[in-house]
Every structure is written in structure tokens, then in C-alpha cells.
Amino acid sequence: MLSPHGGVLQDLLVRDAPIKSELLAEAASLTSIGLTDRQLCDLELILVGGFSPLTGFLNEADYTSVVHKMRLASGEIWTIPITLDVSKDVASGLESGQRIVLRDPRDDLALAILTIDDIYTPNKEVEAKEVFRGDPEHPAIRYLLDTAGDVYIGGSLQAISAPKHYDYTGLRKTPAQLRSEFGNKHWEKVVAFQTRNPMHRAHRELTVRAARDKLANLLIHPVVGLTKPGDIDHHTRVKVYQEIIKKYPNGMAQLALLPLAMRMSGDREAVWHAIIRKNYGATHFIVGRDHAGPGSNSKGVPFYGPYDAQELVERFANELEIEVVPFRMVTYLPDESRYAPIDSIPDGTRTLNISGTELRKRLREGTHIPEWFSYPEVVQILRTAYPPRQTQGFAVYLQGLPNSGVEALGYALQATFNQFSGSRHITLLDVSRIGQESAGFVTAELVRSGAGVLVTDSEEVASEAFLKSVNTQVSKAGSFVLVSVETPRVVCEANDRKGYFKSERKDIETYQVPKEAEIRVDLDSIPINTAIQKIVLYLEEQGFFVF
Template sequence: MAIPGPPPHGGALVDLRVEDGRAVAAAAQELPRWELTRRQRCDLELLATGGFSPLRTFLGRADHASVCTAMRLTTGELWPIPVTLDLPECVVAAASSAGGLTLCARGADLAVLWLREAWRPDRVAEAAAVFGTTDPAHPGVHTLLHETHPWYVSGPLAVLALPTHHDFRSLRHTPAELRRELADRGWDTVVAFQTRNPMHRAHQELTIRAARELGAHVLLHPVVGITKPGDVDPSVRVRCYRALLPTYPPGTVLLSVLPLAMRMAGPREALWHAIVRKNHGATHFIVGRDHAGPGPDSQGRPFYEPSEAQDLLRRHEDELGIGVVPFRQMVFVRELQRHVPEDEVPPGHHCLRISGTEQRRRLAQGEELPEWFTPPEVAAELRRAFPGRTGEAVALLS
């Protein structure tokens, strides 16, 4: 059956789920078992359903080296982020002896990996290549160097079941499901918006403007896997997104959540996000300033330049096969009583912005959030979720 929407990355949408899993399930009972970490569960789900097309398993040694050094698989496709299965040595030894490993989540068998490769990577070199730093103030570096097991393994992967989710069930779509939904709605041009925070007014205005200029519909595609430590809980964020939907023009927006484990890898991650959205059926992708940036380093300097992610995607736009829509800084112009891109403000007009510090102060003192910055629907949900502490959450909006 043909897959609707633009061609997936690599030309085909991968699906690793076995149709008749009896033989694989029987084999799983005989193999050593590994309880997947939260990141590994996210990665397995997107491998299984094609969100990570063209990957068919966790990266092997040659692909891992190529991705780190050249942002490409050994077959030539762009791929900027290592997707690896890290294990302790004792588990690798057991899997090597048995020939494979059963991957589990909360005791349920999800997949079997038939072991073909096992090696100890140079994780410091990986951090320097992928994140551009070995500074442990970078959350991705910290995870890689201090929370990742010392061995990587790879081999053919057969998936019995996806991880079970009890939240946002109606908003969870595999790439194939989302592509069918977009096709059923007759949406040929779809601009995807990545977010890990509650949306503020500038984000909302940006998505509406991007859709209008492209003649497109909006796919709000927030990450509900792993984001930056300290981020607002996904359950709160999803309530904020749902509250915003009625404020868009009717029939122009779709909300779908993404079980991605972010690495906060800045420009490389932006490229990765575009590939994942392309696999889910989007034709365009909004790239933010300092996209997937983790904040300041241990010296107080930004890890990545503000436009670095946008520049990287522009250089690869033709090969990516998804339109790149750079995030334009939106400001509220008092005289016009509306938001416009900063570079379109008429001379002599007053631009209004707000900082996280000011938001925290307003909320801590019980003052109203300005409606021109935070949609009242979002402010209401944040106050409901964080009574007396809302400033801690809203600080993440800026």
C-alpha cells in the first residue's frame, strides 16, 4: 500500500513490527532480558514505526563513526544524531553468549535484538563531535558521559510491541497514521512546529503567519519524550496546547505528540527534528533561533550561535526534501496592537518584549501576564498546574 505524503527520508517508511510474532515471542523467552531506559524506549518506538527512517536498528559501529564525523550513514543519507543502544558489560556478555537480547519495558517484551556487534565507544570523542563540546554543563554531554553504559550493541531488530502509554492516547500517531490523517484531511502542505515548552503568543503568531504565507496547515508536534531537565511536565504542556487549538482559524491546525528523546544538540538536533517531521508527513519545518539549544555553558556563554541551526538546515534543504521556515523574532508593536516580525517594525514604533525574570515576578506577585505575550488560555492552565509556583514554569516560555 502506498504511503501518503512526501517521500520519507531514504525513500521508504520503515516498520519493524513483526506481523506474526509467535516465533519471535518464543525466542524472547529464551534470551537474556534488558529493561530499557526511558531514552531507549523512546528510540525503540521511533525506530519501530519509521520515525527514524531509514534506520532499521540501533546504529552499528561503522554507522556510528560516520554519523559522528560526517552526519551521514555509511549508505550516504544525512543522519546527524547517534541512535545507539548502550548496555553494561555483564549484559553484553550474556547477549553475546545467547546470540541476542530481549528488550523490555516494565516487564513486557517489546523486541528482540539479534546481536551482531558490540564495542566500547569513545564517548568523549562522540560528545565533542555531536555536541561540539565536552562541557558537562551541557545536559546531552552529561548524559552521554555520566549516565550512558560503556558498551554499544547493534544487530537485526524485530519488534513485538510498542511501549504502552496511558496519556494522550488520542494524540499519539505513528508516522503512517499521521500521514493518513493528513491525507484524509486533504492537507497537501503541512508546516510542522517543534516545541518542548508551553507556547507563548509569538510562537502562536509565527505558526499562523507561516501557514498563511505558505498556504499550509499547521502540525503542532510537541515532544513528550525526554526534554531538557526542569522543563514543564508534558501533561501540563499538552493541556496548554489543547487550550490554544480553538484560537487558530478553524480547520487549520492538528496537534500530535512525539515520543522523542531530545539530546539538546543544537544545530545537529534541528536537522534531526526536520528529518523526523518529514517522516511524519510534514512538507515544511519551522526552525527556531538557537533551536534545541541547552542554555549557557559553564562560562555563561551560549553553546551555539543563535542562527547556527537555521544556517545548517538551509545548507541541506534541497537534500533534506523538506522546506525550511526560519523562526523570525516576533514582537508586539504597541501602535499597531499586533505582533509583527522584528525586521518589519515601522520606524519610530514601540516594540514590547517580556523576559522570564519579569514573568516570574508578575506571577509570584499575583499580577496578570500580559495577554500580548502569553495567551490567556496558556496562562490559565499554568496557574491551574502551578498554584503559587507558576513563575517557575512560565520562566521556560521565554
């Protein structure tokens, strides 16, 4: 088994009860910082040694060296800045040498005490260019510029407790635990497999081949922290992994979960992943095509080259010590009923494959997913989590000026939909009755339960930012459809018995029809029954209703 990166596993967890009590007592009197989801993941991996040799968040010297040289100031390879970012307001009340407590905002528990080494303001544009290659559409750059705090705090940590998890606790192994288990099993060589997606038969085949080629055992080590926005939720994925692990030869493979916050930084991230797996006891690491890449930007240009990750890890191979196993894509040979590496198949051989896009389409439409592609148990898990459109929840937001007919259309649609919606319940939700602050959450939760939701607002005209917020929340649970009711303003004013247009309201005066509406109707030029038919036909075309 390889030594941890830097030579020592930096397991900071306190196991001495009196010391922990002293730290808790001190924490009660210290300034507190509540951590973000990303910071919670980073903190956990620092405390358990997954980020060895780190013992805290990077100070300015280490940060600068990592950004420009992919090394800590001490010279050890490290490719991703692990920073404690805070707002300027928070930073203004802190100073070097001060001790502060880092808390889990979910339960307010004290997790660690940080002794501040320095407080510094990074050049985020440089960080974006050097670490993520500078494309403003890169999700990590958007996070860096739009979400992360403007000031970084560097310093060493004293652990009080790791963040608490209440799911899959038996699979959440620390580096020390996995190393001990590998030793007890006499696993001298371990191939680690990184994934943030569900696994299917091809993944099982390529990992088995990697283990056999290296005469090694397998660590299936999926990320369950933060992954790419839009990825399948970790609960669904873990259920899939639990089924897949049963399909390996007895004693060959082990499943463990990694609470990592991915940055999707391609080649730099691949090196980072290799270091982390080395700390967890792996001797070999599978590096895939476009490993940890976020795909392409809006112009179709990939953020990273397909083999950039493999090349950078190989560049550091001697120092990292962990051996890279290049990902070998496998495909199904129907005439031989087996999988084989695609680069070993003679020209003209018939092959079958299902892309991720095609898989999502089949799940959405409820069409057949063949057993050669994935195990029936796995398909059932995916179908439960992602049912076909005709049983999914959805929200139809009706947007328009007061007196445009939005409310009447909402009532008419509810009556119409409930005639043929089958088991799906159709709810009419008035934003003015629950408030805009709650509307997105309530709508998303109803959609998550499988309901169809018609959303109107009898008092206010929704802003573009509000519509975007509701869309974002609902889209995580189901589908969002925006209907723009574009009855002319002069007609709306003529029917203004409540004085909406006489009150000089900003939401009305500045209103513009939404640009991104899927459906547009003018209830002055077409009868309401025609508008209903237009909306129904659109939803049928999208698969929400089957007649």
C-alpha cells in the same frame, strides 16, 4: 507529500497475530535488557518509522560514520547517534549473532527482539566533541559520560509491541497515521512546528504566518519524551497545546505528540528534527533561533550560535527535500493591538514582550499576566501547575552535628510556622524514622502536595551527596532551603548525653558545614527565637509567607 527519509517508511510494528505470538514465545527464552527512559523513546521511534531509515540501533560502522560525517555508512544523512548503551557487565554476557529481548522496565513487557550485529566500545570523548562540541557542561555530554553505559550494542529489530502510553493516547500519532490523515484531508503542504515549551499568542502568530506564507497547513508537533532538565512537565504543556489549537482558524492546524528524547544538540539536532518531521509527513519545518540549544554554560558562553541550526539544515536542504522555514520572531504592538515580525517594525515603534524569565517571575509572585501575551485559559493552566510561592510547597532541611540544636529548632519552627501558614500544612520529618533511602522521595511528595516540610535527622549527619540528592528530588516539586546549624563542636560534645561523639562515627568525624546553605545559624551565640526570626524573614523575602 514527500517520501520518508531513505524512500521507505520503516514501520516495524507487527500487525499479524500469529507472528506476534511466535515472537512473544521466543522472547520468553531470551536474555532480557530493561531499557532506560531515553532508550524507550528511541526504540518507539525506530519501531513506528519516525527514525526512518533506521531499523535498529546503530552498529559500529554506522555509529562511526554518523559521529564523524553526519551520515550513515550507506551515505544517507543522519546526525545523531542512536545507540543501545549497556554496562560492561551486561555486555560481557552477550555475543554477535545472539538474539536478545528489549523490555519496558515499567511493566516488564517485551517490546522487541534485537539481533546483535556487533558489540563495541565507543570513544566517548570523541563523540562528545564531534556531536556536542565538547563543552563538559553540555547536558548531553554529562549524560554521555556520567550516565550512559560504556558499551554499545548494534543490531536490527523485530517489533513485538510499541511502548504503552496511558496519557493523551488520541494525540500520539505514528508517522503512518499522520500521513494517512493528511492524505484524507488533502493536505498537500504541511508546516511542522517543534516545541518543548508552552505556547503563547506570539507562537500562534508566527506559526499562522508561516502557514500563510507557504499556503500550507500546520502540524503542531511538541516533544513529550525527554527534554532539557528543568523544562515544564509535558502534562502541563499538553494542556496548553490543547487550548492553543482551538485558537487557529478552523481546519488549519492539527496537534500531535512526539515521544522524542531530545539531546539538545543544536545544529545537528535541527537536522535530525527535520528528518523526523519529514517522516511524519511534513513538507516544511520551522527552524528557530538557537534551535534545540541548551542555552549557555556557567560562564555565560552559548553552547551554539543563534543561527547555527538554520545554517546546517540549509546546507543539507537539497538532500533532505523538506523546506526550512526560518523562525521569525514576532512582538506585540500595543498602539495597534497586533503582533508583527520584529524585523518589519519601523524604528521608534513601541513594542511589548514578556521573556520566559519574566513569565516565571510573574507566576511565582502571582502578579498579572496580560491577555495580549497569552490566552486566559493558558495562564490558568500555568497558574494551576505553578502556583505563587505563598501556596507552593517547600522543604527546609536543618543540618548540623548531634546536640547542635537541630531537633529543638525543628520543633520550634513547626510551631511558629503553623501559626501563620494559612492553608499550607507544616510537617516535621525525622529522616532517622523513615530512612535515608525514602527521605528524598517522601519529602518531595509532601512538597508536591503543597506542604511545608521541616527535615531533621536525630541519628545521622547527612552527607553532601545525600543533601544533593534530596535537593534534586525536592526541587522538581517545589523549593529546597538548607539551614546549616553551626553550633561549635565543643558545645555539642559538652551536651553529649547519648555518647554520639564517643563512638568514633565516620559521619561525625568527617563532618564539614555545607557550602551551599542558604541560612546559617549558631545556637550557641544566638537564642533560638533569633534563629527562628532569621529563617522566617528569609522565607518571607522569598515569597513563601505573606504577612
